[in-house]
């Protein structure tokens with residue numbers, strides 16, 4: 001889904017989410033484990049305020065184990081609870097539930113003092129498009145396929161979905177806008193498919209992806225495509241991948257669009273490897 005964000009639209013979203021926040025005990029902030037910084041909304045701290053929060057590093061199956069650990073440590077040092085989740089394969093859900101209990105302890109105790117026992121913990125999911133909000137709602141609730149009302153900032157019904165662990169999830173996730181300004185962030189969002197490919201033409205994007213993957217580890221490309229990358233230009237690497245994959249047009253030239261599509265698709269599916277694209281700066 002591609003949303004065009006305008007200032008008025010962001011304002012409305014912010015207000016609508018803040019209203020929904022008054023109804024919940026905890027916020028589940030979803031980010032993409034491959035690009036935790038780039039996939040965070042720029043105003044998330046001010047939107048969430050003091051509300052207990054759990055950061056969910058989703059799509060952890062596509063990120064490196066080492067990267068997942070570093071980011072968890074990083075959020076820990078900032079005093080924010082985080083959990084590594086793979087919403088498609090239901091991984092990390094029990095830890096998420098445990099953390100929800102932990103971060104809402106104060107509130108739960110105050111309810112218990114007043115004799116309210118077993119009150120469900122109410123949670124709301126926030127995140128930029130495509131981080132896996134609907135998938136997580138489905139996996140937590142055990143329902144299949146239903147796409148939740150995916151219109152930004154519009155919380156009409158306020159239905160609660162019961163999940164395991166005695167949680168209640170607001171059925172409409174808060175869809176937040178991504179960071180726009182930074183070029184590097186834009187690239188990361190495009191690599192992972194969080195924003196549409198039209199932002200950059202696909203060949204430039206694939207070119208940049210090769211550069212990035214080589215800088216992380218040349219073995220990623222070498223092992224996947226069976227080529228040697230040493231002392232080769234990005235263009236030559238792309239040509240060799242094209243030849244290996246039979247992306248050839250008339251006259252024996254490489255079909256760059258086709259190679260680019262293959263590369264991006266394979267990266268996004270995780271078949272090039274479990275790759276974290278950015279690490280904590282501090």
Ligand code: GDP
Nearest residue numbers: 058059060086087088129130131132133134135
């Ligand atoms: P939303 O826009 O935030 O609601 O995102 P969706 O739930 O629609 O998910 C976007 C895409 O990411 C879909 O293709 C999902 O199948 C995929 N996805 C969601 N969670 C995960 C995950 O943990 N691992 C992987 N590999 N893919 C995921």
